[in-house]
Amino acid sequence: xxxxxxxxxxxxxxxxxxxxxxxxxxxxxxxxxxxxxxxxxxxxxxxxxxxxxxxxxxxxxxxxxxxxxxxxxxxxxxxxxxxxxxxxxxxxxxxxxxxxxxxxxxxxxxxxxxxxxxxxxxxxxxxxxxxxxxxxxxxxxxxxxxxxxxxxxxxxxxxxxxxxxxxxxxxxxxxxxxxxxxxxxxxxxxxxxxxxxxxxxxxxxxxxxxxxxxxxxxxxxxxxxxxxxxxxxxxxxxxxxxxxxxxxxxxxxxxxxxxxxxxxxxxxxxxxxxxxxxxxxxxxxxxxxxxxxxxxxxxxxxxxxxxxxx
Amino acid sequence: xxxxxxxxxxxxxxxxxxxxxxxxxxxxxxxxxxxxxxxxxxxxxxxxxxxxxxxxxxxxxxxxxxxxxxxxxxxxxxxxxxxxxxxxxxxxxxxxxxxxxxxxxxxxxxxxxxxxxxxxxxxxxxxxxxxxxxxxxxxxxxxxxxxxxxxxxxxxxxxxxxxxxxxxxxxxxxxxxxxxxxxxxxxxxxxxxxxxxxxxxxxxxxxxxxxxxxxxxxxxxxxxxxxxxxxxxxxxxxxxxxxxxxxxxxxxxxxxxxxxxxxxxxxxxxxxxxxxxxxxxxxxxxxxxxxxxxxxxxxxxxxxxxxxxxxxxxxxxxxxxxxxxxxxxxxxxxxxxxxxxxxxxxxxxxxxxxxxxxxxxxxxxxxxxxxxxxxxxxxxxxxxxxxxxxxxxxxxxxxxxxxxxxxxxxxxxxxxxxxxxxxxxxxxxxxxxxxx
Numbered sequence: 167x168x169x170x171x172x173x174x175x176x177x178x179x180x181x182x183x184x185x186x187x188x189x190x191x192x193x194x195x196x197x198x199x200x201x202x203x204x205x206x207x208x209x210x211x212x213x214x215x216x217x218x219x220x221x222x223x224x225x226x227x228x229x230x231x232x233x234x235x236x237x238x239x240x241x242x243x244x245x246x247x248x249x250x251x252x253x254x255x256x257x258x259x260x261x262x263x264x265x266x267x268x269x270x271x272x273x274x275x276x277x278x279x280x281x282x283x284x285x286x287x288x289x290x291x292x293x294x295x296x297x298x299x300x301x302x303x304x305x306x307x308x309x310x311x312x313x314x315x316x317x318x319x320x321x322x323x324x325x326x327x328x329x330x331x332x333x334x335x336x337x338x339x340x341x342x343x344x345x346x347x348x349x350x351x352x353x354x355x356x357x358x359x360x361x362x363x364x365x366x367x368x369x370x371x372x373x374x375x376x377x378x379x380x381x382x383x384x385x386x387x388x389x390x391x392x393x394x395x396x397x398x399x400x401x402x403x404x405x406x407x408x409x410x411x412x413x414x415x416x417x418x419x420x421x422x423x424x425x426x427x428x429x430x431x432x433x434x435x436x437x438x439x440x441x442x443x444x445x446x447x448x449x450x451x452x453x454x455x456x457x458x459x460x461x462x463x464x465x466x467x468x469x470x471x472x473x474x475x476x
Numbered sequence: 477x478x479x480x481x482x483x484x485x486x487x488x489x490x491x492x493x494x495x496x497x498x499x500x501x502x503x504x505x506x507x508x509x510x511x512x513x514x515x516x517x518x519x520x521x522x523x524x525x526x527x528x529x530x531x532x533x534x535x536x537x538x539x540x541x542x543x544x545x546x547x548x549x550x551x552x553x554x555x556x557x558x559x560x561x562x563x564x565x566x567x568x569x570x571x572x573x574x575x576x577x578x579x580x581x582x583x584x585x586x587x588x589x590x591x592x593x594x595x596x597x598x599x600x601x602x603x604x605x606x607x608x609x610x611x612x613x614x615x616x617x618x619x620x621x622x623x624x625x626x627x628x629x630x631x632x633x634x635x636x637x638x639x640x641x642x643x644x645x646x647x648x649x650x651x652x653x654x655x656x657x658x659x660x661x662x663x664x665x666x667x668x669x670x671x672x673x674x675x676x677x678x679x680x681x682x683x684x685x686x687x688x689x690x691x692x693x694x695x696x697x698x699x700x701x702x703x704x705x706x707x708x709x710x711x712x713x714x715x716x717x718x719x720x721x722x723x724x725x726x727x728x729x730x731x732x733x734x735x736x737x738x739x740x741x742x743x744x745x746x747x748x749x750x751x752x753x754x755x756x757x758x759x760x761x762x763x764x765x766x767x768x769x770x771x772x773x774x775x776x777x778x779x780x781x782x783x784x785x786x787x788x789x790x791x792x793x794x795x796x797x798x799x800x801x802x803x804x805x806x807x808x809x810x811x812x813x814x815x816x817x818x819x820x821x822x823x824x825x826x827x828x829x830x831x832x833x834x835x836x837x838x839x840x841x842x843x844x845x846x847x848x849x850x851x852x853x854x855x856x857x858x859x860x861x862x863x864x865x866x867x868x869x870x871x872x873x874x875x876x877x878x879x880x881x882x883x884x885x886x887x888x889x890x891x892x893x894x895x896x897x898x899x900x901x902x903x904x905x906x907x908x909x910x911x912x
Binding site: 242266 | 479482483486490701702705706707709710711712713714715895
């Protein structure tokens, strides 16, 4: 196993932040750590980065404890991120790469490619403070990968990014995966994880809820979800036979049904009372799985572009 | 290249590249020189013109003429033009009060009109009564007042002696009753004048104070900048907090010493232009005293390291510069205190209190440097076994041990404090971090 976390635990002032968490991250995958705010994602990542020391447990990379050699192989973008405002783009890129052990002569050759890629070439010798917020976010991302790391660790990478930058960064992440890099990221937005990850681990309250490949996790839950889009009041649906749970969203309703429920019968029963515009039998979303598994209040999770309405 | 050097290089370049660094190099010595030389220069400018005065003499024993005569010894800088010009001596009888009032009134007007600077009134019996003598003027020139007092004292002494039938001239009185200046000498040889030591100690302490406080606070600001711009977490994922802290302190320290080195080179250049070492020059004896120079450098370096570590600690636990001010104040006080009680140290450099105070590590750099200036062995009788050198070495060792302790303590707190955004930790929390 490439990166392995073995029963790591961390308490802060008597409060358990991470509780005997074990993870296995294979090489060359995009691995998502997902969970609501306060689940322990950032603490876990900081322990991998050796910034926070675990109370117990071990973290190993290719069998060796993470430490000195590890930091140079990693590109890390924390949730709380920033840059020196008074340095020029070129200076700060060289400096941060140098801190990762890359000689200035080498990084100064590579930085043009990345500045071109994120469209900031004309700012190369301007100070960081002259950039807009969106530009700074792109710059932060490329400073993380300039030294060509084997592992990329991104904490809440997409929070606060504008949609164009999200697309740009997703493209670069996919390129890195193709180049056999390992990418570990955390998010509390399930849809992003669903679009990007190969593997994932859900944590809640510092504990692992479920982990595995995206397909494994989903197949465990079977196709027991129905999305419908109706006109009129759908309140009666929750009491129809076979319906375990109904979740109403702005534009559609999601139903969890018992295994072996007659979906045709259900369709008829609904069509009797209201007009159906859409009736979809779907795989459960990560969001549903997570709520189901962690037994948490869905309000703690964010859905991209939609407001949960339970 | 070690990551410590990467941090060191950046911190150094960030300061040295700034325009304010270059400005400071040239402005600081000018400022210091200005502060010290300006008052003297202002006082000296008055000596470029002759001061005019008049005398009303009712003594009937020639005090006025004697005074006029005695002022001839004073000349202006060119040593040819007289310093004082007595335009007229009005000799009146003691009884002629109408004429006295008339002359006094007209002289007052000439002073208001700035034609004369002073006029002296000598009443009858001035040699017997201290209040029978006064000077009318609109400006108090301490130098002239001193001279007048000395000269009149001599003249009146001679008048008194004449009345007692000891008939000698003013010059004889002067030579018989001359005052002396009591020079001090070290038990082992020639010592430096007090004033030179005092100025030397003051310049050293002010330099030390300015550099430690200025650059120490820069360490704090640099830590705060990294916290506030949120680059800190990226940094500590690449370097250890200890490397970061040390790189910062050393990098900014190197900038301090670059500045100091440029001053020394500039100073040496100016000095060489002036002439060579002169054993009889007080300033040369002060500046080229090995004990004074070596300990000044040692205490400047160790003082900077001690205080910049404290400033790094403050930077790591506070969230903003405003919040930092609460902590900076006591630190500044511990640097200022030696300057404030310096006058005592100067008077009693060898007392037990001075010794104990100079052994408190936070005071040692400034206080011990002052004591070294005052107590250093003279060039003629140099001995490395003198008491003050032993004390300074012990003081230095105490400071070094304190630095080691502070660096250890700070690195413990720094590691956690730098990632605490927005919330200032409580004292019990800080104590817990140290125990980790």
